Amino acid sequence: MSTATEASLRRRWLTVTVLLAAQVMIILDQNIVTIALPAIRDDLGFSQSNLVWTVNAYVIPFGGLLLLAGRLGDLLSRKWVFIVGLALFTLSSAAIGFADTQSLLLAGRFVQGIGGAIASAGLLGMVVMLLPEPVQQAKGIGAFGFASAGGGALGSVVGGVLTESVGWESIFFINVPIGLAVAVLAWRLLENDRGIGLRAGADVLGALLVTAGVMLAVFTLIEVEHQGWASARTIGSGALAALLLAGFLLRQAKAATPLVPLRIMFSRSVAGANIAQALMVGAAFGFMYFTVLYLQQVLEFAPLAAGTAFLPAPLVIAAVSMWVAPRLLTRVAPRKLAIAGLAVMVLGFVLFAQMRPDGSYLVDVLPGMITAPLGFGLTMPALMTLGMADSRPEDAGVTSGLFNTAQQVGGAVGLAVISTAVASRSTALLDGGAAQAEALTAGYRLGYTIAAVMVAVALVVAVTVIRTRTTAAAQAEPVPVAV
Template identity: 50%
Template sequence: MTGSKRLALTVLSAATLMTILDGSIVTVALPAIQQDLGFTPAGLSWTVNAYLIAFGGLLLLAGRLGDLIGRKSLFLTGNAVFTIASLLAGAATTPAMLVAARFLQGVGSALASSVVLGILVTLFTENGERARAIGIFSFTGAAGASIGQVLGGVLTDAMNWHWIFLINVPIGALTIAFAIKSLPADRGIGLSAGADALGALLVTGGLMLGIYTVVQIEQYGWTSARTLGLGAISSALLLGFVVRQRTARTPLLQLRIFRSRSVSGANLAQMLTLSAMFAFQILVALYMQRVLGYSALATGLAMLPAAVAIGGVSLFASARLITRFGARTVLLAGLVLLLAGMGWLTRLPVEASYAVDLLPMMVLIAGGGLVLPALTTLGMADAAPADAGLASGLFSTTQQVGMAIGIAVLSTLAAARTGTELVAGATEAAALTSGYRLAFTVAAGLLAAALVVGLLVLRRPAHTTSRQLAPAAAH
């Protein structure tokens, strides 16, 4: 790997790390933010939800825009927007200002992260070199959430919550400066090759409304008129988008991409896996603080072994294992480790010992360092150069949809079980623990489903690639 390629990979990884960190660094700082800015309990969730809605809703459109107007230009624009939004978030003095800044952060993250994988797979074309690059890149995604919780705890306790956002400003500025120098220039294929405005409106509106509906389920319930009505509208918009893509002269999403078993299977497995991983990233931290009484700093430090385990495996082992045994085999091995770790969490007691009840799970969660690089390899394996941004945006979209579903489903189940236990006379600690254990059990089921997808859908290499699936040129 040449020096220029190493610099480009560092830039791409740094930008991704900022995005991943921003999704998790807020969680341990939420009590401090609520106390300082006067958020209501319902309003506080919008410091997370506003980011998720903008990020998840724009990824697919942004990925295609990268193919059309140039991935480097979109990457630079996204990082600039994210950096400015981080400054605004760090300077926020009211709930409305912080929520608006978080939404803008989500927009910037979507623009930048949607094209990262597209740049990576076109920059690293040799199989072994690409596997090493994906392993390094995936380190930032695999360990980023855990690092975010550690860093969030340290910054919140040592300084104040404003710094969880302000720290992005110098990192963002350096990323932009080095990206201008190191990333290859590309002109894109032109807006005329895929400027489907109606399709863009349908998919962006459908995804944003769908994620909004999902993250509000905890407050309004699964069967409320609001949830069912908004869910139906979102489904109608997304169905309209699919119909539009079948008939549009220049579709935003080439549906042929789903004929690849690698693409379809990897995206489905990723959605299931990340839905389950929310239980680890968020609920374990809440369990430590609300049941065991850990401070924000202690919670972050307690999560550190998981960050080290995931990061070490993804950085030093995943590329060699994928090159030797294949991405599918590595994926299955990682999912087995994650399933064992989640199964361990289903037995958490009210009065836990960190060394006995939590640390073993922190080691087993290293399976995430195998799963994410393998999924990335499979999800991008069949992407033709002209569709690399689209495949990257699709892969990033399923990540965010998976996280949103995990947040809605697992937190709602945990809250409902906790309420039932409180009514039955349980102590608050016992009721909370019972709710978390139920969420961990469901998360284990989601990981088992991802394992089935890996066994069945990805059971053999795809014989047809998106290059072969591309329409034949007119004669």
């Protein structure tokens, strides 16, 4: 490798590192606030029913805008769409830290979700295009997988430390120096790029349909825990969301310049990878949520101790997704790696489903805490590779946005389904006179069983739907650099 080539590769990896820092910050903010909710409630006077909107106000715009934001990067400029989104995210973080009323905090969280979606939607596509050589690209995808999964898992740890040592405001203020540094470095490192132009894919009607449909779908799923699946509100908003999304698909089939090119929508690799990861992430959301509850409500861990007990998960994901999976991806087809990883995840959730009301961390938590993240770390880079398999430089952003949208919707669906089942099981046992620890643990066991079934279905999808080229063929046709 020549000196010039080595210098170019170092610069591209520095650029990727900057992009990954943004991804960690944005993903971390989905979970970091959860552990600070009691402090926010006491300080700003939230009722218990309204407190959940501190989370929802971020998640709804974030999930709803990812696809549109990814396409805007393709049409206009990935560099400047990313920087604008990052600036919006950073400024709103500062505003939230200064918020002294409920309305200001919720408004800030909504704007923060918009900025996070705009900044993060096209990041996977940018990483893939910055590292076109197969070995380097596999490493980049593995690092992105850790940034996405590890960032979420680290949220509980970082949130607990900052909230207890400084105050809840600090979990938002910390974004300001990080966001400013990332924006400046991105401005310096990313090349000025021109998009393909609004005429090539500015499907305004399609954009409105998919944004409204996904936002309403996420809202419906979030409210299921409070409204129930059979309520008129859930059925009505769910039906409207389905109609909007069906209208989007019909629009894409007929539009002269669709928001999502049809060859992407009907690619078996892309469709299979998105379905599989939606199921897998839905199970993982349940794992993160209910493991923390088991640690705190059954094993009686303090919030900071519960967050620290979660450290094995991001550490295992980091080791596997950044070092093991990239090497395997250069030797075996991503489909085979995804199948193996999903099988390991199923085993991890089966181990969790054995937890006891009088259990211990070492016996009832740690084995699953290592096994499930091990499977996740193997699977996510493989699915990312498959999800971007049919992407071209001109639509890498929308393909990345589609993958991220499936992740967010899958997480919302999975958590809603598992939460409802867990609550129903625990409530029935409590009403029957069972002790609290016994009732809660039985509910969590059911939740982990459902998570195992969801990942098993993802495994079936990987086996039956996904079809890929051989590794050698894939390596012969790398994605060209266009960032």
